[in-house]
Amino acid sequence: MEKLTREECNHITENTKNKEEFLEFSDDFVLRSSCHNFSPYYKEGYLEKKCSNSWCGYAKRWFLLKNKKLYYFKTKESLRPSGVLDLELIHMNINYDHGVNRKRNADDCFLYCIESRMYKNESLLILNPQNTKVKFYLRGNDKDICEWYSLLSNSMINKKITTQPKFIFSENNFWKIDRISVDVFESIADTGDIVLFRSNVVSAKLQRMLTRGEYDHIGMILRNDKNNLFLLEALSNMGIVLTPWDLFRKNRWNEAYARIALRRLTWDNSEENLRNLLNFLKNTIGKKYNLKIINFITPKSAGTDSYFCSELIGECWKVSLKKITKRGKEKGKENC
Incomplete structure (x- = not known):
């Protein structure tokens, strides 16, 4: 397999023919909630x-x-x-x-x-x-x-993680930040949840200054009926793509970011709303990526056939969510 790297909110490949690795979309994407209480101690x-x-x-x-x-x-x-x-x-x-x-x-x-x-x-x-x-x-x-x-x-008995990760104590007042392990993430992440990314490259820092946010890239989680996770993103060099989470981990793209955050969404996951989301994704995946400074100043014009990352997620929610609980609004709110 060719070496893959990920920089500045992008999957950059040595050869764009690898794009088919990201794009495998079908009607089996449904909300398969696997969030459960995995510990009886309360x-x-x-x-x-x-x-x-x-x-x-x-x-x-x-x-x-x-x-x-x-x-x-x-x-x-x-x-x-x-x-x-x-x-x-x-x-x-x-x-x-x-x-x-x-x-x-x-x-x-x-x-x-x-x-x-x-x-x-x-x-x-x-x-x-x-x-x-x-x-x-x-x-x-x-x-x-x-x-x-x-x-x-x-x-604290029967820990799955036997070696304490060093990154936990990398920030002062580390207990103020709620972290989860990869195993927990893979267990609770569901369709509609968003993943926020913070990187240290110059362009990302400039973007955060313009948006006054803590993060510079965003993606949406999709889970299919086989319980596999996928990450929906708008990438500048590839447009809108669907990346298998296993591939994301295998290529260590997470190491390109200083911080990755999960924001869970509570929503009406009815068959109608899921169908609306599926139809939108079918017509969206593969479209172009378009991020310019003017996007932060003026609204997107009607009929534009391209997206940047946060705009893509906003459109996904817009077409699929009819009812969002108050709790869901609070959990999904993030300036990025």
């Missing part, structure tokens, strides 16, 4: 939290353990988490002991219980991501802390 409730790298004292926060992720929110009503620790990706030391009998987990994770000196019935959990100096102190009544200990401990 708990939510208020705890007092303090972080070792902050001068602030304990603050009451709403915690949620779901699908091997520990989220915390400012309040129970908050829609966006203030932080998240992915127990599948991050190797964690958790200290817990209720003051009498020290409990140890058989794995690398040691759990100690520290009885509160101020209150008899209060205990403390200390969460320390391995290879970092960051510590999260969680305080609550002993019964709750014991339950959190048990659930967190069980959530």
Whole structure:
């Protein structure tokens, strides 16, 4: 196979005859939702939290353990988490002991219980991501802390990812960014979801300045009835193409980007809406790519037979979505 590279939102090939690798479209593209709760360990409730790298004292926060992720929110009503620790990706030391009998987990994770000196019935959990100096102190009544200990401990058993990825700690306050593994992405991504890309090339930086966004390229996920994932994109050198996700990974195109984000869409995936999307894609794949500075200033004229990446996704949603829930609007909103 010829060497393939990906730069500046493009699949650049040494020979354009490889285009057929990207384009394999048929009527079997349907929404095949595979999003499920893959972990039975679930708990939510208020705890007092303090972080070792902050001068602030304990603050009451709403915690949620779901699908091997520990989220915390400012309040129970908050829609966006203030932080998240992915127990599948991050190797964690958790200290817990209720003051009498020290409990140890058989794995690398040691759990100690520290009885509160101020209150008899209060205990403390200390969460320390391995290879970092960051510590999260969680305080609550002993019964709750014991339950959190048990659930967190069980959530970290049988990790699919045995080696902790180094990129996790590449940014300050890494727990503010919700990351997912490739396995989880492939499990939850569905037709209509969008993937956002951020690259470091000069043209991409200029585009982000003009759009005032964090990302410079966008694609849409499609999943067929064989449960295979595809990425719909508008690329400057190839036009509108459909790329198998397996091919995207095999050629390591993900390494051309500093950040890739998934935005999930909640929508009315009725047969009619799916059919509208399919009909649009049939008439769109293979069309030209057209991105000029003027596109950021003036609207696209009627009858134009070309697209740039964000315009393509907007058209997909326009023709296929009749009803979008309020939650879906919030999740799908992104300036890119």
